[in-house]
Amino acid sequence: MDLKHKTRIATFLISMLLITSACNEATTSHDLKELIVNDKSIFISELTSNMTSDFIKAESIISWLALNFDWKATDYQKRSVQQIIERGGGNCNDLAKVAMNLMDSANIKIRKVQEIN
Secondary structure (H helix, E strand, O other), X not given: OOHHHHXXXXXXXXXXXXXXXXXXXXXXXXXXXXXXXXXXXXXXXXXXXOOOOHHHHHHHHHHHHHHHOEEOOOOOOOOOHHHHXXXXXXXXXXXXXXXXXXXXXXXXXXXXXXXXX
């Protein structure tokens, strides 16, 4: 394994530790599930408060969603981001909509590439 590969692995592991730490701190200071339903801007602020990199913020958002939202089979209903959040999950496109909305709220530059549904 070359040095470049080892550096990438170390960077990834450090990122995951920072995300886990930030999620744990934010979870103890507020009920994030309640915050995401009632005030996404405060939710984002709490979840990403100690993070300086957009990459780390995006990883934190995705990790939190993966741990706290359920994947639900497609029922072909069109839902708003707020409805998906209140439902506590959705299909792949629904979860992507929530992630994109949260990243936009965190001022992370994003774009949707393609939906295949």
